[in-house]
């Protein structure tokens with residue numbers, strides 16, 4: 411007796427340094443996966459050639475070609491044309507590169523693009539903590555702060571595909587200048603560089619003895635992970651910095667709870683490894699700022715898919731891609 415093989419979908423998480431490609435089925439089972447250097451300095455054509463070659467190799471190993479491809483990219487995309495609009499962290503910034511067209515012609519299947527944080531949100535909602543939740547918010551805490559919002563089971567994209575830029579909610583009016591051009595965005599207080607800068611300040615001002623010791627007095631070794639290590643060891647300065655950052659993250663989350671009352675808030679990205687050091691002050695801020703109703707039922711959790719959220723997101727985008735191509739919510 412033979413059973414018909416399930417269709418496979420290819421997911422790609424494109425980053426400035428590496429990309430990860432995987433083949434998965436509709437249940438979220440990844441059957442093949444490969445990580446490659448992006449080598450973005452070689453230009454878009456070379457990067458796309460390497461991505462296509464990787465998918466062909468994975469398909470050969472799995473014995474089946476993917477039915478569709480979903481690609482999460484670090485920036486803005488044009489759904490209708492399948493072109494990248496602006497990838498700020500890649501050389502040449504990829505303005506108007508016909509990514510979907512090039513890959514689709516080579517691989518012979520539909521290719522759909524999406525911002526990487528939105529892709530991760532869709533991945534988490536379909537294959538991670540969000541399964542079964544109707545409304546979910548995800549923050550990606552890394553070099554920048556991105557995110558996405560799922561409302562009643564649909565990823566909210568909006569007319570430009572930009573809905574979910576929750577890292578740019580203002581939490582400090584008149585605060586530090588953000589990369590987006592505004593001031594006091596959440597990104598300026600809880601991104602990796604923002605926390606590192608606070609850690610450096612602590613070490614230089616002598617207000618974090620354990621962090622100073624952990625870094626051997628070398629400010630070049632300060633990182634969010636080292637801040638976390640110092641806070642867990644009882645460093646009051648490190649603890650205060652993370653309490654403040656988590657509290658401001660909770661303030662942004664309170665806005666989202668008041669607007670959407672999600673079932674779940676997920677923290678992804680490298681900084682999410684700080685886990686309860688951010689989640690506890692976040693929870694306190696939610697209680698303090700959501701007074702109209704109880705926010706106690708809103709779960710806050712670190713991403714279940716972890717660093718694979720992006721590639722799972724690519725698989726999810728491939729599965730749901732047809733709707734997004736028209737620029738609608740999916």
Ligand SMILES: [Zn+2]
Pocket residue numbers: 577578588589590591592593595597
């Ligand atoms: Zn901003």
